[in-house]
Amino acid sequence: MFGLGLLCRQCHGSLTNAVLTRQLSTTPVLQLRKVKAKVPTISKKAAAAKARRKALKKRKNIYEYEKLPLAEAINVLRVRTTLLLPLSSADILQAVEVAHPNATYELVVKTDMKSGTAVPKGRINLPREAKGKTRDKVLVFAEGRQADDAKKAGADIVGGPELIDGIISGRYQATTFLCTPALIRTITPRLGRVLGPRGLMPSERRGTVTDDIVGYLRRIQGSDEWKGDKTGTIRAPIAKLQWPVDDVTQNVRHFLTTVKRAIGIQTDETDKKSSKPSTAITKVLLSSNQGPGIQIADI
Incomplete structure (x- = not known):
């Protein structure tokens, strides 16, 4: 505390009796240091939710939210290859594989594979093979x-x-x-x-x-192996587009039955009961080489 012999700028009075005080800060030195803002870490659950929101914003095809019975989905994707049968305007609009008469149907089965669950896998012998047999080593x-x-x-x-x-x-x-x-x-x-x-x-x-x-x-011998990926998605060529609808339907039903038995959804009397939980099928899609993936309703 001390005085200064100075003059006031407004009244030119003496400031000798003015008392100037200084306030000292009592804040600890450590608290005055600037702390860098921590970058928030995103958990796996939050990252997965963000990825789902981003995926929903992507453009979907016209069949994304539409489910069709198997027979109708086959008719949408198939094409007539016999020149003796005339194509009507409705058939031309309905067929999506006009330029690829030898195209193949692909069946995609998505399963809800939990952590620690074995990858879906099995062997099958389709009623009518869509591709040549491969020999196992x-x-x-x-x-x-x-x-x-x-x-x-x-x-x-x-x-x-x-x-x-x-x-x-x-x-x-x-x-x-x-x-x-x-x-x-x-x-x-x-x-x-x-x-x-x-x-x-x-x-x-x-x-x-x-x-x-x-x-x-x-x-x-004479059977082919099917196997899912690490996310539990199974893809398999199931039929040719020029086949009759009944042959395609029979192959699809036979394949789905085999998958259901392998993941524990469907069992027979001769099957051994397993204590392990079954894996659910979340979606079944039928597509072709140039056509969209159509979700099957009657699985």
């Missing part, structure tokens, strides 16, 4: 007499734990892996990380861990 883990039987039944590679290093290095490659129950515990610690993410690891649930190796090899 089978590797079998077996020893003794079972190994000899597997070789006679047509297995490509047969052996015991000595095959593990070759599979990891890529020297032994196959599309189907089978194993006997006696060797499954031996191969799992090392091959689980290699074959598991690819959906090729033998498992009892899929029937690829079995003592009846010969019977399994006989069952897969």
